[in-house]
Amino acid sequence: MVVLSKPTSTSTSVQYSYSYIRNCKTTTFPIIIPVVDLSKPDAKTLIVNACDEFGFFKVINHGVPMDSISNLESEAVNFFSLPFHQKQQAGPPNPSGYGNKKIGVNGDVGWVEYLHLTNDQNYNSMRLSLAFGHNPHKFCCALSEYMCTVRKMGCEILDLMAEGLNTEQKNVLSKLVMDKESDSVFRLNHYPPCPPEMGLNNNGEDMVGFGEHTDPQIISLLRSNNTSGLQICLKDNKSWISVPPDHNSFFVNVGDCLQVMTNGRFKSVKHRVLANGLKSRLSMIYFCGPPLGKKITPLHSLMKGKQSLYKEFTWFEYKKSAYATRLADNRLRHFERIAAS
Ligand SMILES: C=C1C[C@]23C[C@@]1(O)CC[C@H]2[C@@]12CC[C@H](O)[C@@](C)(C(=O)O1)[C@H]2[C@@H]3C(=O)O
Ligand SMILES: O=C(O)CCC(=O)C(=O)O
Ligand SMILES: [Fe+2]
Numbered sequence: 001m002v003v004l005s006k007p008t009s010t011s012t013s014v015q016y017s018y019s020y021i022r023n024c025k026t027t028t029f030p031i032i033i034p035v036v037d038l039s040k041p042d043a044k045t046l047i048v049n050a051c052d053e054f055g056f057f058k059v060i061n062h063g064v065p066m067d068s069i070s071n072l073e074s075e076a077v078n079f080f081s082l083p084f085h086q087k088q089q090a091g092p093p094n095p096s097g098y099g100n101k102k103i104g105v106n107g108d109v110g111w112v113e114y115l116h117l118t119n120d121q122n123y124n125s126m127r128l129s130l131a132f133g134h135n136p137h138k139f140c141c142a143l144s145e146y147m148c149t150v151r152k153m154g155c156e157i158l159d160l161m162a163e164g165l166n167t168e169q170k171n172v173l174s175k176l177v178m179d180k181e182s183d184s185v186f187r188l189n190h191y192p193p194c195p196p197e198m199g200l201n202n203n204g205e206d207m208v209g210f211g212e213h214t215d216p217q218i219i220s221l222l223r224s225n226n227t228s229g230l231q232i233c234l235k236d237n238k239s240w241i242s243v244p245p246d247h248n249s250f251f252v253n254v255g256d257c258l259q260v261m262t263n264g265r266f267k268s269v270k271h272r273v274l275a276n277g278l279k280s281r282l283s284m285i286y287f288c289g290p291p292l293g294k295k296i297t298p299l300h301s302l303m304k305g306k307q308s309l310y311k312e313f314t315w316f317e318y319k320k321s322a323y324a325t326r327l328a329d330n331r332l333r334h335f336e337r338i339a340a341s
Helices: 043-053 066-080 084-088 120-131 137-164 174-178 254-262 315-322
Strands: 035-037 056-060 097-103 109-120 185-191 206-213 221-226 229-235 240-242 250-255 271-274 280-289
Touching: 035 315, 043 056, 043 137, 066 109, 066 120, 066 137, 066 185, 066 280, 084 097, 084 120, 084 315, 097 120, 109 315, 120 137, 137 174, 137 221, 137 250, 137 280, 185 206
Parallel strands: 035 056
Antiparallel strands: 056 250, 097 109, 109 185, 109 206, 185 280, 206 271, 221 250, 221 280, 229 240, 229 271
């Protein structure tokens, strides 16, 4: 495991208004997060069951080489260890670059700093070189190798999911991510240890690292170091469970786009990250997105004469509307069709 050993530098002079939440100690019964072994024949059934039940699962035997993961992790550690003013050279984070504390542009704040990266490796390289002040060759090689192998794993998962759903075409989902116009994004999140005087407020509530939200895309592929913090919300929409970290595995989230493509059968999972008082958390998330012009509609094979629960929209239209929302908002509400009585 790589931990940030060098002292990190974040902005300290600006006052932010952080959120705190009661870290409800979850449910009275233990919840086991589904584990899918990609090398086993029952993977497709387990994926569909996990998406039905949680919109979330863990993947083992994923085929992403450990070297590829640790190379990018150590490059990310180096980046986040740079002095704040240097990291800022790679900002702001739209569409790619460095961000600190502010998430999106609508007032959300978290105990996190991050790098937003896109599928365009030339653009990534240009942004990173502004921070490194020299050729960021090592970082960019590690990044493009990681993105390539993780995308491949994501497509394998999407093919198994499509098979498990008995769709007409096995690659109906993965082809959106393989498309050269795919609007996938990548994010490196660094949560520095939160100082004890800030970690809890007067009501004993925990500081939020990354506030509750659903991911907009099809699926998200998350890998983190061995630091806890990630929580998911159960289908009852009120119980939160902590996800035990596992640096050897990937975690998969169902996103809003997949919720629509399954006509609401799979629900995008609400999740959040709590700040950790002791250790830094480093997570790397590949968000599998469709091309901007793609119409997001339910898969034919799942409809069988049923009406779509959603109005027709393109990924571009969804994104435009989503980026005007706050993190915790329900971004699909705007696209729901009012059922005719
Ligand atoms: C508050 C926001 C940040 C976000 C864009 C948004 O307006 C609403 C969705 C947010 C989210 C959540 C998942 C990913 O981290 C992200 C990159 C995405 O695609 O949607 C972020 C956006 C962001 O940080 O810009
Ligand atoms: O950093 C994490 O572990 C999760 C962050 C997240 O949910 C996101 O960036 O969308
Ligand atoms: Fe997320």
